[in-house]
Amino acid sequence: MTSTEKKIGFEELCKHNTLEDLWLAIDGIVYDVTPFMDDHPGGGEIMLSAANKDGTDDFEDVGHSPHARELLKKFKVGVFEGEFGDEAPLTKKKKGGRDDVSIGGNAILGMVLPILVLLCAIMAYYMGMQR
Numbered sequence: 411m412t413s414t415e416k417k418i419g420f421e422e423l424c425k426h427n428t429l430e431d432l433w434l435a436i437d438g439i440v441y442d443v444t445p446f447m448d449d450h451p452g453g454g455e456i457m458l459s460a461a462n463k464d465g466t467d468d469f470e471d472v473g474h475s476p477h478a479r480e481l482l483k484k485f486k487v488g489v490f491e492g493e494f495g496d497e498a499p500l501t502k503k504k505k506g507g508r509d510d511v512s513i514g515g516n517a518i519l520g521m522v523l524p525i526l527v528l529l530c531a532i533m534a535y536y537m538g539m540q541r
């Protein structure tokens with residue numbers, strides 16, 4: 411690594427997460443694999459799954475050949491700096507908001523109501539038999 415190398419953080423990495431513009435962070439190096447999209451033997455789409463994160467495991471899990479590793483070198487744009495986040499900053503969604511609570515409430519109501527109806531039906535049946 412030299413000091414003139416471009417340093418790329420998580421936020422910048424996540425700005426390039428489409429089929430038309432894709433950067434991957436593999437082993438601490440960031441690669442602009444956009445020109446390779448159409449030529450990738452595994453297809454372009456599969457490389458998208460390694461966007462917005464440390465793509466090292468995805469790359470290694472496939473067992474890429476030394477030829478693939480050699481090819482990778484020419485797409486280098488810089489080195490990754492900092493921490494990887496859980497989600498892409500631009501697509502981050504709020505979790506645990508009021509909507510979540512109301513969805514959970516409805517789900518419970520949807521389960522409890524049929525059980526109550528069933529219990530009432532069973533009680534009514536037995537009360538009818540005792541007469």
Ligand code: HEM
Nearest residue numbers: 443451452456457460465468469472474475477478481482
């Ligand atoms: C990290 C995301 C990536 C995933 C998930 C991925 C997945 C795959 C898969 C599934 C294959 C097998 C295709 C088949 O035979 O059906 C493959 C092959 C290949 N990939 Fe990738 N790939 C990724 C990134 C890359 C990158 C960045 C390069 C190079 C720039 C690359 C170069 C190759 C090459 C040359 C092959 C042919 C087999 C070999 O030489 O290993 N891949 N990849």
